[in-house]
Amino acid sequence: MGRVNTLNASFPRLVFLVLAVLSMLALDAAARAEGTVSSPRHAARRAPAGGELVCPAKVGIGEPFVVRVRLPWRAREASVRFLGRSAPLELRAAGGGVEACAVLGADVLDARPGWKTVTVRAVPASGGSTRTFARRVELAFVSRPVERLSLDPAMVTPPREEVPRIAAERALSRQALARTGTKRLWSLPLARPLDTEVSSLYGVGRVLNGQPRSPHRGLDLEASVGDPVRAADHGVVALAGDFYYPGQCVYLDHGQGLVTMYFHLSERLVQMGQRVERGQVLGLAGESGRSTRAHLHFGVAALGRLVDPEPLFLYDGRQ
Numbered sequence: 001m002g003r004v005n006t007l008n009a010s011f012p013r014l015v016f017l018v019l020a021v022l023s024m025l026a027l028d029a030a031a032r033a034e035g036t037v038s039s040p041r042h043a044a045r046r047a048p049a050g051g052e053l054v055c056p057a058k059v060g061i062g063e064p065f066v067v068r069v070r071l072p073w074r075a076r077e078a079s080v081r082f083l084g085r086s087a088p089l090e091l092r093a094a095g096g097g098v099e100a101c102a103v104l105g106a107d108v109l110d111a112r113p114g115w116k117t118v119t120v121r122a123v124p125a126s127g128g129s130t131r132t133f134a135r136r137v138e139l140a141f142v143s144r145p146v147e148r149l150s151l152d153p154a155m156v157t158p159p160r161e162e163v164p165r166i167a168a169e170r171a172l173s174r175q176a177l178a179r180t181g182t183k184r185l186w187s188l189p190l191a192r193p194l195d196t197e198v199s200s201l202y203g204v205g206r207v208l209n210g211q212p213r214s215p216h217r218g219l220d221l222e223a224s225v226g227d228p229v230r231a232a233d234h235g236v237v238a239l240a241g242d243f244y245y246p247g248q249c250v251y252l253d254h255g256q257g258l259v260t261m262y263f264h265l266s267e268r269l270v271q272m273g274q275r276v277e278r279g280q281v282l283g284l285a286g287e288s289g290r291s292t293r294a295h296l297h298f299g300v301a302a303l304g305r306l307v308d309p310e311p312l313f314l315y316d317g318r319q
Contacts, residue, residue, distance in 0.1 A: 051097075053120050053133035055104075060142040062108035062203045064300065064307040066188070066315065067118055069133060072097040074125035080104070081119045083111075085303040087180035087257035089120070103188075103258050105307035106139050108203040108215050113141045146205035147216070155245070155290040156208045162244055169243045176239040176251040177259050177304045185234040186254035188315040191279055193229050193262060194296050196222040202308035217306040218261065218299035223285035225266050225294045230279050232260045232298075232312075237274045246297070247289025250282045260309075261299035264291045 055067040067080065069089070075098050078089040082104045089100035104118065120133045158166060200220035206213045223229075235252035238259060242248050248265035266286025270276055287294040300309040 051122070051131060051133060053118065053135050055118050055135050055137055057136075058138040058140055059105070060140050061106050061111045061113065062142060062308050064103050064105040064302055064311055065137070066101055066103055067120070067135075068099065068101045069120045069122065070094065070097070070099045071122060071131075074098060075122040076125045078120060078122040081121075082303060083116060083305070085257075085305075087303055088182040089256060090182055090184040101184075102256050103186075103302045103307075103312070105302045105305055107217065107305040107307065108142075108144075109217060109306070111139060111305075113139050115139075142203065144201070144203040144205065144215070146207060147200065148207045149209075149292060151208055151290065151292060153209060156211060156213075158244065166244050169241075169245075172239055172241070173243075173251070174304070176253070177301045179238055179253045179259065180257045180303070181253065181255045184255045185236075186256075186258050187233065188312060188317075190232040190260070190300075190309070190312045190315075191230065192221075192313055193232055193260075193282075193298050194221045194223055194227060194285065196227075198222075198310070199295055202310065218263070218297045219309045221296045221298060223294050223296050225284070225286050227285040227296075228281045229262055229265060229283050229285055229296055231276045231282055232300075233278045235260070235276055237270050237272050237276065240268055240270060240272050243289065245290045247291065248283065248286065249289070252276065252282075257301075257303040259301040261297075261301070263297035263299070264289050264295060266294075 051071040053069050056065050059065045075091055078091055078100055079086050080089055080102045083106060087102065089102060091098040091100050115136050115138050118135050118137055122131045198219060199222050200216055202216060202219055204216045206216055231252060233254050235254040237250060238253040239251035246263035248268050250262045250268055250270060252260045262282055264286055265283040265288060267284040269281055269283050285294060285296050298309055300307055300312060
């Protein structure tokens with residue numbers, strides 16, 4: 001009689017254990033059907049391991065630098081982000097994986113010293129979650145000289161009737177500098193647009209007619225009127241026109257947020273949307289716009305920020 005009572009007491013517990021096992025089996029089957037963690041199909045879609053982001057630990061404000069990402073696996077797409085701006089990266093096969101690079105930098109006009117983050121995101125071709133790589137870069141202060149120039153007063157404080165024109169031209173310039181096509185047309189080092197001496201460096205302070213103005217955000221190269229000005233690399237004409245300050249000018253989009261600018265020309269020889277080759281003549285040097293003499297103002301923008309062109313003429317592949 002006592003044995004029957006013991007069996008009766010243990011029977012509910014046995015039923016509970018059986019139901020628990022059946023429930024676990026059902027959950028496992030559902031998980032496999034949905035491709036969750038316990039599913040082999042999900043494991044195949046996990047983001048692959050490995051990869052590195054290479055960039056310098058410290059750069060001066062205004063100095064361009066190159067970042068490289070190397071992945072030992074195939075990626076469908078990737079992008080780079082720095083100082084709040086992003087651009088897609090062109091992925092190129094490298095061994096069994098892919099690699100990409102980009103030119104970045106901080107503008108001497110508004111950047112401040114301190115630690116900043118470079119972020120690259122890559123989407124695996126096999127599926128799975130996006131992989132994120134990040135590195136910290138220290139932006140360091142750079143001491144630069146000051147230039148004092150005498151100009152036509154209208155080029156320092158423009159007449160009121162010219163203000164709408166200048167505003168419209170600046171808007172067009174911002175649009176051209178914001179271009180971030182995926183196709184990378186450039187390679188380093190860049191070619192010099194003129195094989196002449198530098199007459200004014202990037203980043204120098206400017207005092208115009210006794211009034212402090214924005215720093216010089218390009219490189220001035222000596223020239224005579226009519227000297228041929230050549231493209232620093234393959235690109236597409238993003239903007240061309242006769243503007244108040246730059247005068248006759250050309251902007252070339254080289255892809256991935258890299259844009260070069262050619263100011264104060266006497267004549268333009270290319271048109272909007274035209275594809276140009278490295279070393280192709282874009283125009284002739286002159287003294288149009290805000291200029292005290294014939295020369296070429298050459299500018300470089302990385303993700304819309306104007307940086308020093310000189311290091312990009314000298315780049316040897318090392319950080």
